[in-house]
Amino acid sequence: MHVLGPTDPLPQRPVRRVAVAGPAGAGKSTLARTLCERLGVPYVEFESFYLGPGWTVRETWQDDVLRFLDGEVWAIEWQGEQVRERLTARLDVLVWLDHPRALHMTRVVMRTLRRRVGRGSKIAGGNVEGPLRTFFTDPEHIVKLAWRYHPMMRARVRKVIDENRYPGLVVVRLRGQRQVDQWLRGAFDQAAV
Numbered sequence: 781m782h783v784l785g786p787t788d789p790l791p792q793r794p795v796r797r798v799a800v801a802g803p804a805g806a807g808k809s810t811l812a813r814t815l816c817e818r819l820g821v822p823y824v825e826f827e828s829f830y831l832g833p834g835w836t837v838r839e840t841w842q843d844d845v846l847r848f849l850d851g852e853v854w855a856i857e858w859q860g861e862q863v864r865e866r867l868t869a870r871l872d873v874l875v876w877l878d879h880p881r882a883l884h885m886t887r888v889v890m891r892t893l894r895r896r897v898g899r900g901s902k903i904a905g906g907n908v909e910g911p912l913r914t915f916f917t918d919p920e921h922i923v924k925l926a927w928r929y930h931p932m933m934r935a936r937v938r939k940v941i942d943e944n945r946y947p948g949l950v951v952v953r954l955r956g957q958r959q960v961d962q963w964l965r966g967a968f969d970q971a972a973v
Contacts, residue, residue, distance in 0.1 A: 781941065781944050781946060781947055781948075781949050781950070781951065782949075782950045782951070783941055783951045783953060784950060784951070784952045784953070784967070785952070785953060785954075785959075786952070786954055786959040786960075786962045786963040786966070786967070787962065787963075787966060787967065788952075788967060789967050789970065789971070790873065790950055790952075790967050790968070790970070790971035791950060793970075793971045794971060794972055795819075795872050795873050795968065795971045795972050796819075796852060796853045796854075796872055797849075797852075797853065797854055797855075797870055797871050797872045797873075798812075798815050798819075798854075798855040798856075798871065798872065798873045798874075798875060799812075799855070799856055799857065799858035799867055799868070799871055799873075799874050799875070800812045800815070800855070800856070800857055800858060800874075800875045800877060801857075801858035801874055801875065801876045801877065801933060801936070801937050802858075802876065802877030802878070802879065802884065802933055803884055803926050803929035803930045803932070803933045804884070804888050804922055804925055804926035804929060805884040805885060805886075805887035805888025805889075805891060805926050806877040806879050806883075806884045806887070806933075807877055807879075807884075807887065807957070807960065808857040808858070808859075808877060809825055809826075809857060811855075811875065811877065811960060812825075812826075812855045812856055812857055813825075814964065815855035815875075815968070816854070816855045818964075818968070818969070818972055819853050819854075819855060819972060820853075821851075821853050821854055821855075823855070824848060824854075824856065825857070825904060826845070826856050826857040826859045826860065827857075827859075827903070827904035827905075828904040828905075829841045829844045829845045829848070829860075830859075830860065830904070831903070831904040831905035832905045833905050833906050834905070835905070836905070838905075841860075842860075842862055842863055845860060845863045845867070846863060846866060849863075849866065849867060849870050858874060864936075868940060868946060868949070869946060871946070871949055872948075872949075872950065873949075873950045873951075873952060874937070874940065874949060874950070874951045874952070875952045875954060875963075876937045876951055876952065876953045876954065877954055877960070878934065878937070878953050878954065878955050879954075879955060879956055879957075880955065880956065881927075881930050883956060883957070884926060884930065885923070885926060885927065888922060888923055888926040889923055892909055892912070892922055892923060893912070895908070895909050896909065896912055909922060937951065952967070
C-alpha cells in the first residue's frame with residue numbers, strides 16, 4: 781500500500797476507480813463529481829443509492845451500490861458501512877480529505893444555511909434538512925454528526941492503512957483545499973491520462 785501526499789506521483793496509471801473519504805462537509809461529493817468529470821464518466825452521488833423520500837432507506841441500496849462498483853471507471857464517496865469493505869477492495873485510489881476540523885465544520889454549517897434558504901445542494905430522495913433550530917434539540921443534526929464523524933473517519937482510514945489488506949491500494953491524504961487543488965492539477969491529472 782502506498783500513502784501519498786498532494787505532490788507525490790500516483791504509481792498506477794491510469795486511475796480508474798476512486799473513492800473520497802472524509803466527514804460531512806469535507807467536500808467528498810464535490811471532489812467525486814470533479815473526478816468523474818475528469819474521468820469522463822457520469823457522477824452518481826452515494827446518497828442517491830441510500831436515501832428515499834422522507835429520509836427512508838432504500839431497500840435495494842446495497843445491491844445498487846455493488847452493481848455500480850462493477851463498472852470499470854468511477855469515482856464516489858467512501859460511505860456505507862455495509863458496503864465499504866467491498867468498495868475498498870475495488871479501489872485504485874482512496875482520497876482521504878483529512879482537513880482540519882474548523883474547515884469542514886465551516887463548510888457543513890454554510891451548506892446547511894444555504895439549503896435552508898433554497899440555494900444549496902439538493903439532498904437525495906427529495907429530502908430537506910430540518911429547521912436550523914433543531915440543532916439544539918436533534919442529537920442527529922448534520923452539524924453535530926459532522927463534529928462526531930471527524931475522528932471516526934480518521935480512525936476508519938487509519939485502520940485501512942494499518943491493516944494493509946489491499947497492497948495495491950493508494951491512499952492520498954489531503955489536508956485543506958489548497959492540497960486538493962494541487963493534487964488535482966498535478967498527480968491526478970498526470971495519472972488519469
